[in-house]
Amino acid sequence: MPGLVTFRGEGGPLLDLRLIRRDPDAVREALSRRGEADALDGVLALDAECRALRSAVEERRAESTRIAKEIGALKKHGEAVPAGQEDAARALREQTAAEEETLRDAEARRDALMLALPNIAEAAAPDGGEEDAVELRRVGDIPVFPGGVKDHVELAEAIGGLDLERAARTSGSRFAYLMGPLVRLQMALVSWAVDVVTAEGFTPVIPPVLVREEALVGTGFFPADRSAVYATADDDLFLVGTSEVPLAALHQDEILDEASLPLRYAGISSCFRREAGAAGRDTRGIFRVHQFDKVEMFSFTTPEESAAEHLRILGIEESILQQLGIPYRVVDVAVGDLGASAARKFDCEAWMPGQERYREVTSCSNCTDYQARRLRARTKRGKETVPVHTLNGTAVAVGRTLIAILENHQQPDGAVVVPACLRAYGAPEVLGPS
Template structure:
């Protein structure tokens, strides 16, 4: 939720942020008008309530006609107090509803525009020239063909059992995912993150608090009979972990690494990435999540990005880092960096990680506060970042493929695969 003091003190900054996102800037003026109405009603309510209490003492001491007159006045005053209280409550409820519709204020320098208006910050590594390596007649295999050759991916039976966009990881495919996620957990632990296995079903207030029931609500699976939601990332469960708590962040940020299954409906993606396991309904992911002081969030964001890049270096895929445009940010993020790996079969970049600085936006919704050195409390900042997910298998298989259909195992993953250095086609 947007900070009401920020809204009052710098409304132009919030309007600008809304415009950069492609959201409605008039919500700022609506919120300010409701805030003024609420405060005026509250002031009048408190003034008349004090007068009502004072009058009550006079009534207790009065007699006869004086008492009757005071009682009549008290009755009228009570009706006024009740009406003002109701108006203040109504304005507060309306204000709250509008505040929940205003997205987080984007950081200075975030690119304006939508999905295609990102800024490339850097490239790391060089895509292989497979034709130069294996000859001009070499045909690049995509991850699904490679996965089927290796006996690692089975989408046909996934569709038979569960429908489109489901799959089985079999044999070395299952081992490869476990190797990748265990490597991610090891990196996170070494960096001071507490490993967590998180719930994948959460209450509506937790899902709403993290900002996922806004524009992207149609991506989420809901179990109506239980009024629970399936998470699309362990960020949701980790954000709710300290809901309505006061944290001690004097010693530095509190960091978690959550491993969970994730579920996404992929609404609106009809016809996109239907082949293989790029865009699926269920996958596994290791997600970093941080609670930090508000003044530390930007530095912590850079740290999360560095850890993601370290993990990408481990699997040896060429990638680029982009600064996501304001219109492509989730409502909670003030800035988001994506790391995209090169996909040889499609000659394009494929998102593997993202990391977001949500400042105090989520924490304010979820009631997560920190106690300062002076003993006061204020909203904490939250950040998140992907450290490994099933989709990485796509980039690993395609970027490390060899002429005979085998796949070289990146050196960083070999210890997690019993020293295996090459994945060979089934039966080879």
């Protein structure tokens, strides 16, 4: 496909530069909620510099073209070129080259700053940091275990489904061998989830999990979260932490027909995370591991539809947890805890009896036009070309969902009753200790 493009020379708008110019105070205030207000003034100063330089450079280029055309016309008609005209043109060009260098440099610095700015949060998103997420609701009854609670490691090992020690020997900490009955359970879970989201209009996709840097920049993981991503040693490829990355990049550099929106995809993939900076946290079991599998929903919508799509995705996530019989709560994540690309994020946290608290199992974000700008995924609005909106949400994060199933549905004898919806997909009714 010859239309496949690598990188655009002159680059598209990132955070809407025009919006920044028109109303810098509003943007500054929005960014200050995320502690990034200062970065804006650097951008504004550089932008003014870039525009002044660009005007000057373009005038010179116009002059150069004019002279070149004159010379061309003369030569074409066999007439003599006035003495010194070519020398003058050369001198002008050399002058311009120096200015172009300055312009390129200024624009590169401006773009580097722009690339580091996070998205502007929705006004309704709560202020604050990690502790300031607002609980929206709790659904499902928390199970009680008079005879005592086992956590997922005990339960999984007892049924021959997990080997952590050998995984550590093979690959280090935060890896697992998932085995036997848990493999069957995972496969059922994935197949079922794919059916559920397919019924909701999401096209299943198995995407590449190794991607170029551009896809990670485009989705906002770079430069902000670079340390979380595995890089390959001999190739310029990176292992994705979520299929959101290749799904977003699916329509990179495209102008989508508005009538085709929303476009909905469900990525099925392994996910890889370095978990740098998480040392010592959640070290037990498979709650926080370097590799896990996930079914991920991803939507491209018009700007008007994204907020509704966000709630729709959240609804699907909740429906999945309800069908699995997992008690959960929904939280509205505070601005300071959003990823760079998100304008609003809802997490579903499942009750984990082994930890006696709610922990994140799914998450859905509205990235508005942030990723679309970076990836140049657009649609036509009359004569205008506008960025689309992108959203992503977890259908099933397999590892954490397995934990929630095991721990919530455990029996006094250590057996686990499998949710009914999975039985048609090849899961046994009960996982019994061997």
